[in-house]
Structures are given as structure tokens and as C-alpha cells.
Amino acid sequence: MSPPVRATIGDRAAAPSALPPPTAGGLTWRPWTRADVPALTALVRAVQEADGRDWFTSADETAESFDAPVFDADADTLVGLDATGALLAYAWVERFPTDGVDLLRATLVGGVHPTRRGEGIGTQLLAWAMGRARQALAASDGDPRLAGLPARISVEVVDSDPPERRDLLRAGGFEPVRYYANLLRDLAAPVPAVGLEPPLRLVPWTDALEDATRLARNDAFRDHWGSQPRTPESWRAHRSSFAPGWSFVVVDESVRYPGSEHEQPGDLTVPPGTPYVVGLHRAGRYEHDWATQGYTAGYTELLGVRRAYRGRRIAVALLTHAMRVYADDGMQHAELDVDTDNPTGAPALYARLGYTKSDGSTLYAIEL
CATH class of the missing domain: 3.40.630.30 (Gcn5-related N-acetyltransferase (GNAT))
Structure with missing residues (x-):
């Protein structure tokens, strides 16, 4: 039928x-x-x-x-x-x-x-x-x-x-359809050192890797509730608080893009030979909120790993590296927001790393 x-x-x-x-x-x-x-x-x-x-x-x-x-x-x-x-x-x-x-x-x-x-x-x-x-x-x-x-x-x-x-x-x-938790981690507590096995390598966020990182994000979040692919324009939007010095990617050095059209038909934004991004950490610096919040923080806006690369400790390597960079810059806390039903088990990862809930939010929706 x-x-x-x-x-x-x-x-x-x-x-x-x-x-x-x-x-x-x-x-x-x-x-x-x-x-x-x-x-x-x-x-x-x-x-x-x-x-x-x-x-x-x-x-x-x-x-x-x-x-x-x-x-x-x-x-x-x-x-x-x-x-x-x-x-x-x-x-x-x-x-x-x-x-x-x-x-x-x-x-x-x-x-x-x-x-x-x-x-x-x-x-x-x-x-x-x-x-x-x-x-x-x-x-x-x-x-x-x-x-x-x-x-x-x-x-x-x-x-x-x-x-x-x-x-x-x-x-x-409207009805409540999804719940999110804002998490804090005190950076005065020790941060574990987590390495990556070659050919994986953690490198700084650069303009040259923007679109390769966007495609990695699209793949990483494809199985997340409500997530939709980012276009080049939407990927670069809403960047007023973007902190490039706190943002990093992981590349697989054994792979180079033959051109991005093989991954998402019609998307020709990644030139052949570009390093293959498999994980990303994008951070924000919301300095205007520190006085009212009563603490300084590095905010993890995006943390994602391509689905084929999960289970290789890429997310924890990115996040712990960012936490150490936050601390080196004098931040008191690491902060992020997570879907409480995240399919990758992210809430459990954050709990193991010492994050605790500070507040949260609910998404109300009308489905058509």
C-alpha cells in the first residue's frame, strides 16, 4: 500500500x-x-x-x-x-x-x-x-x-x-517538543589531556577551511533532531561573538577533497586538495554577559564529528583542548548548550568532563 x-x-x-x-x-x-x-x-x-x-x-x-x-x-x-x-x-x-x-x-x-x-x-x-x-x-x-x-x-x-x-x-x-540544558564547567578543576592517533590532527580554525568545516558540520548533525544543512550564507551568519582563537578543527591527513560535489551534489565550495575536516569546535566570546553572569566563560557553540569518525575520541580531544585554551586566556568556566536527547550521547560525555547544568530552555512548536 x-x-x-x-x-x-x-x-x-x-x-x-x-x-x-x-x-x-x-x-x-x-x-x-x-x-x-x-x-x-x-x-x-x-x-x-x-x-x-x-x-x-x-x-x-x-x-x-x-x-x-x-x-x-x-x-x-x-x-x-x-x-x-x-x-x-x-x-x-x-x-x-x-x-x-x-x-x-x-x-x-x-x-x-x-x-x-x-x-x-x-x-x-x-x-x-x-x-x-x-x-x-x-x-x-x-x-x-x-x-x-x-x-x-x-x-x-x-x-x-x-x-x-x-x-x-x-x-x-504550541506544544513543548524539545528540551535543552545549559552546562557549566569550572576551569579551576584539572582538564584531562586527550590526544589523537595519526592521521588525525587538531589544527586551528582558518578561513581556508571554512567550507570544509561547514560540510563536516552538516554531516555531523544530519542525525540530530531538527537540524538542517547550513548553506555558505547561513554558515557565516550570526558571527558577531565568534572567537576564532578558541575554535579548532580535526583533519584526517590521509584524505584530501577531490572537490565537495561528491559529498553534497551541487556544492562546489571546497576546492580539490583541501584537507578533509572530520571534527569541529566553534566557540563564542560573550563578553557583554560576564558582569551580569558573575563569571567569565568560553562558550562552545558547535561541537561535532562526522558520523564515520565517531568513537575515535575526536569530540573529547577538541573540547578538552578548548577548555585548556579558555583557561590559558583567563576564563573561569567553559559553557555550552546541549539537546538533552542528543543521539550521540553528548550529555554523558559532558558529565564525565565535569559539566553541570546551570539552566535550560524548552522549544515549543506547531508542526504542520
């Missing part, structure tokens, strides 16, 4: 034809502009502080949103202003490239200034963002490669966020 045919994303998204802005609170609504970055950053911080966070979105991170691979401020963003021109509410429907994907995605980001909560603004702003997400997903209906794919609208909720946020999402049809 043939499997049932999935309705196209145009039908499943049930996108509204129009998106009236919120009316609650008597605010005036318009799209974001780059000139909003300072005020928008201040608004986001006020929201995050009210939600009990000790880490915040920096002005650089706000600014780089405008350079995301898929970004249309006029269609995908909204900011609410009072009569004085003060920014008091915001929303962004973040969309993602669709090259090579098996899942269509839209992520919702937004908030209301703590002085204006309880007026119904957040409820209406979420409704607007959900409608825009459905429109964006439905736009893939005209592409036969994409029309039949599953789709997801998601929102991340941090453990410290108020319970009203979860209630609001559930009322809108």
Missing part, C-alpha cells in the same frame, strides 16, 4: 490573506529599521531582565539580524511605539534557507516591555507572528521540491521566563 500523500504546505499552513497589526495598548506599528538597533537592543534587554535572565542580546547581535540569509524587515518584523516614539514591543519571524532541507522552518522572536504587560499586546503580537510564519511557509508551495515537506513554527522559552509565556503559547496551539 502506498503511503498517504501529504497535503501541500500551502494547504497545511492555512495562511491568512492579511495581517492586521495589533490594536491592544494603543501603539503605532511599523517594521524594524537599522536605525532602531540601539533602541531595539534596549527594549530586548528590558524584556530579558524582566524575565529573570542574566545574559542578554547585544547591539551587535541585534544589528546582524538585518544581515541574516533570509530577512525581509518589511514583511517579517514589527515594532510598536507609543506617542513619544519609545519602542515598547517587537516581533521577528525568522526564516531559513531551503537548499537541501527536509523540513521547512520559521522561528518566532518577540516581547513586550514590562511596563506594558497585561494589556493584551503580547497575545495579539503572537497572533500576528504566527500568521506571518504561516504566510512565509505557504510561499514554498510553488516549489515542487518543498511543497510536500513537513514544516515547523517554533518558539524558544528559557526556564526563567514567566509561566504566562508558556500559557500564551499553549493557548496559541
Whole structure:
């Protein structure tokens, strides 16, 4: 018996034809502009502080949103202003490239200034963002490669966020689908030395290895829940806190690329002769959060190993090397975030290395 045919994303998204802005609170609504970055950053911080966070979105991170691979401020963003021109509410429907994907995605980001909560603004702003997400997903209906794919609208909720946020999402049809833990490791404790057997070698992160590293990441995360391949553009996006001196790769010196098209058809970004990257550690330096967090830290943003190379202690060699580099640079902690159901057993590895949970988050989603 043939499997049932999935309705196209145009039908499943049930996108509204129009998106009236919120009316609650008597605010005036318009799209974001780059000139909003300072005020928008201040608004986001006020929201995050009210939600009990000790880490915040920096002005650089706000600014780089405008350079995301898929970004249309006029269609995908909204900011609410009072009569004085003060920014008091915001929303962004973040969309993602669709090259090579098996899942269509839209992520919702937004908030209301703590002085204006309880007026119904957040409820209406979420409704607007959900409608825009459905429109964006439905736009893939005209592409036969994409029309039949599953789709997801998601929102991340941090453990410290108020319970009203979860209630609001559930009322809108969202359900918790995934849980993440933020982990800390005190670098005052000894860090084990872990070597690699030839032909594996740990080398610095370099521009010449960027695309080879991207392809290694795509292979490493192919079996991770919700992960989609990174394009050259999405791979280089959101790098305002990237710490190249804390980032490393492992190469197999017995292999050279004949050209990357053999690995991902149509991807010609890696020249023949490039070293073959089999593992990666990409780090971030979130210095703007250290004062409020009360500690300094090197943050592991990505740690991955090609599936064919797992079991050769590549991940632990990369992570322990990074921990020693963090400590040599005066950092007090190593930090990272992990999917609690990671299929590679990463949570157990981190526990063995002395990482403990500091906080966490939940992904809420509507599956289409």
C-alpha cells in the first residue's frame, strides 16, 4: 500500500490573506529599521531582565539580524511605539534557507516591555507572528521540491521566563517538543589531556577551511533532531561573538577533497586538495554577559564529528583542548548548550568532563 500523500504546505499552513497589526495598548506599528538597533537592543534587554535572565542580546547581535540569509524587515518584523516614539514591543519571524532541507522552518522572536504587560499586546503580537510564519511557509508551495515537506513554527522559552509565556503559547496551539540544558564547567578543576592517533590532527580554525568545516558540520548533525544543512550564507551568519582563537578543527591527513560535489551534489565550495575536516569546535566570546553572569566563560557553540569518525575520541580531544585554551586566556568556566536527547550521547560525555547544568530552555512548536 502506498503511503498517504501529504497535503501541500500551502494547504497545511492555512495562511491568512492579511495581517492586521495589533490594536491592544494603543501603539503605532511599523517594521524594524537599522536605525532602531540601539533602541531595539534596549527594549530586548528590558524584556530579558524582566524575565529573570542574566545574559542578554547585544547591539551587535541585534544589528546582524538585518544581515541574516533570509530577512525581509518589511514583511517579517514589527515594532510598536507609543506617542513619544519609545519602542515598547517587537516581533521577528525568522526564516531559513531551503537548499537541501527536509523540513521547512520559521522561528518566532518577540516581547513586550514590562511596563506594558497585561494589556493584551503580547497575545495579539503572537497572533500576528504566527500568521506571518504561516504566510512565509505557504510561499514554498510553488516549489515542487518543498511543497510536500513537513514544516515547523517554533518558539524558544528559557526556564526563567514567566509561566504566562508558556500559557500564551499553549493557548496559541504550541506544544513543548524539545528540551535543552545549559552546562557549566569550572576551569579551576584539572582538564584531562586527550590526544589523537595519526592521521588525525587538531589544527586551528582558518578561513581556508571554512567550507570544509561547514560540510563536516552538516554531516555531523544530519542525525540530530531538527537540524538542517547550513548553506555558505547561513554558515557565516550570526558571527558577531565568534572567537576564532578558541575554535579548532580535526583533519584526517590521509584524505584530501577531490572537490565537495561528491559529498553534497551541487556544492562546489571546497576546492580539490583541501584537507578533509572530520571534527569541529566553534566557540563564542560573550563578553557583554560576564558582569551580569558573575563569571567569565568560553562558550562552545558547535561541537561535532562526522558520523564515520565517531568513537575515535575526536569530540573529547577538541573540547578538552578548548577548555585548556579558555583557561590559558583567563576564563573561569567553559559553557555550552546541549539537546538533552542528543543521539550521540553528548550529555554523558559532558558529565564525565565535569559539566553541570546551570539552566535550560524548552522549544515549543506547531508542526504542520
